[in-house]
Amino acid sequence: MNDLFEKLLDETERRARRIEAVRGPAPGSEGALNDPLDAITALRGRPLFYPFIGSGAGRGALVELLDGSVKWDFITGIGTNFFGHADRQILRTCLNAALSDIPIQGHLEPNAEYAEFLSAVSRIAPGRCKLVWPSMSGTLANENALKIIRAKKRPAFRVLAFDGAFAGRSTTLSEITDSELNKQGQADLGQALRIPFHDPRDPRSAERTLEAMDRHFEKFPGEICAIHVELVQGEAGFRPAPADFFSAVFDRCRRENVAVWVDEIQTFGRTGEYFMLDRLGLAERADVVTIGKLLCGSAACFAPEFNPPAGLISGTYAGYTAGLALGCLVIRRLSEEGHLGEKGKTRALERAVTEKMETWKENGLITDYTALGAMAALTPRRSDLDSIRALVRRLFDLGLCAYYAGHGPYRLRMLLPGGCLTPSDLAAPFDILERGLAPA
Numbered sequence: 145m146n147d148l149f150e151k152l153l154d155e156t157e158r159r160a161r162r163i164e165a166v167r168g169p170a171p172g173s174e175g176a177l178n179d180p181l182d183a184i185t186a187l188r189g190r191p192l193f194y195p196f197i198g199s200g201a202g203r204g205a206l207v208e209l210l211d212g213s214v215k216w217d218f219i220t221g222i223g224t225n226f227f228g229h230a231d232r233q234i235l236r237t238c239l240n241a242a243l244s245d246i247p248i249q250g251h252l253e254p255n256a257e258y259a260e261f262l263s264a265v266s267r268i269a270p271g272r273c274k275l276v277w278p279s280m281s282g283t284l285a286n287e288n289a290l291k292i293i294r295a296k297k298r299p300a301f302r303v304l305a306f307d308g309a310f311a312g313r314s315t316t317l318s319e320i321t322d323s324e325l326n327k328q329g330q331a332d333l334g335q336a337l338r339i340p341f342h343d344p345r346d347p348r349s350a351e352r353t354l355e356a357m358d359r360h361f362e363k364f365p366g367e368i369c370a371i372h373v374e375l376v377q378g379e380a381g382f383r384p385a386p387a388d389f390f391s392a393v394f395d396r397c398r399r400e401n402v403a404v405w406v407d408e409i410q411t412f413g414r415t416g417e418y419f420m421l422d423r424l425g426l427a428e429r430a431d432v433v434t435i436g437k438l439l440c441g442s443a444a445c446f447a448p449e450f451n452p453p454a455g456l457i458s459g460t461y462a463g464y465t466a467g468l469a470l471g472c473l474v475i476r477r478l479s480e481e482g483h484l485g486e487k488g489k490t491r492a493l494e495r496a497v498t499e500k501m502e503t504w505k506e507n508g509l510i511t512d513y514t515a516l517g518a519m520a521a522l523t524p525r526r527s528d529l530d531s532i533r534a535l536v537r538r539l540f541d542l543g544l545c546a547y548y549a550g551h552g553p554y555r556l557r558m559l560l561p562g563g564c565l566t567p568s569d570l571a572a573p574f575d576i577l578e579r580g581l582a583p584a
């Protein structure tokens with residue numbers, strides 16, 4: 145069987161070899177995207193953001209579209225495909241999983257991959273959060289996190305949430321999420337209590353946040369069960385904050401018996417450590433941590449005292465057999481291939497991106513940037529929503545897939561394929577970025 149798999153993987157590699165650099169549509173295939181794009185628009189009620197339909201071939205950070213054109217993929221399915229396209233180990237794991245008797249595993253009759261996933265995640269999980277409950281999306285991991293916290297802290301049910309927060313799009317999580325677009329037409333049931341996130345320009349930032357927390361504690365005594373925290377805010381445009389800011393906030397939570405729920409769904413594996421909590425030296429401070437995206441699966445990890453009563457959380461699906469196996473592979477490779485730590489590959493990528501963005505800032509091409517591990521965002525001179533969307537589309541036409549985030553200023557956002565992208569690969573895609581950013 146191994147020989148057969150290797151032959152199949154050779155074929156994927158043969159297809160990948162035709163992908164060497166950014167290019168336009170293959171002659172004769174210029175219209176190949178039109179029909180499937182029209183079908184998507186008609187069937188789901190609105191078009192894709194940009195005309196991307198992959199051909200199923202790719203090579204590292206480069207991806208081929210159905211019309212034969214090739215682009216840099218600097219958004220990786222919004223953070224899923226960290227090891228890039230056509231990675232042999234990833235695909236071999238999928239082939240092995242395909243031999244399993246079942247494609248999807250649940251919490252009642254799992255196969256061995258389920259147990260291996262739990263143990264791989266638990267081994268690296270931060271601090272006391274060694275119990276693990278897998279799920280099929282970040283949103284469900286967060287829903288499980290909230291449920292187990294509420295069960296432990298009942299009858300408290302309200303959640304402190306930062307401005308700019310993103311927790312998911314379920315009816316409850318879209319209340320915690322601070323985006324009007326994500327909650328259009330939804331009732332506000334008062335479950336989320338807003339507090340200001342760290343503001344690097346304000347020396348009193350932490351004090352202001354603590355004051356806002358205190359006002360909520362005073363107004364809702366005994367009703368606040370948790371704080372939801374992204375240590376680097378994702379959808380808000382990659383906003384980080386220093387460890388002492390979070391430390392002060394967590395101290396106040398402890399005093400008020402409020403659980404610390406750290407949402408690492410976007411940051412997991414991406415910041416140069418498994419967890420941003422590790423990078424900030426705060427691993428011991430979390431009660432519940434959620435992960436997803438890059439892991440190819442999702443999970444809530446929690447301290448033993450939060451272990452929920454049977455029946456509170458479950459669901460039909462725990463993960464695809466391939467997804468559970470990929471989660472274990474991703475965890476192993478991040479460490480074995482040297483992506484983690486101060487001297488690791490992710491920090492080297494961060495330094496290379498920082499160097500380039502610093503030049504752009506000095507030249508006035510951008511006004512601001514964040515480069516943190518394989519997360520990179522920049523604020524162009526025109527940072528209203530229409531301009532930023534136009535920039536994303538211009539970059540797409542030039543051969544680079546990125547996306548946007550933030551809420552004014554809006555920012556260009558990239559979730560880099562740090563598992564395969566090295567600093568020496570950056571010249572060509574950064575040239576595209578520079579051309580896209582240049583004033584017309």
Ligand SMILES: Cc1ncc(COP(=O)(O)O)c(C=O)c1O
Pocket residue numbers: 281282283284286310311312313374378379407408409410436437
């Ligand atoms: C911080 C954070 N939490 C939760 C989610 C929701 O995850 P999912 O889209 O897998 O449901 C996301 C997704 O972008 C996220 O960035």
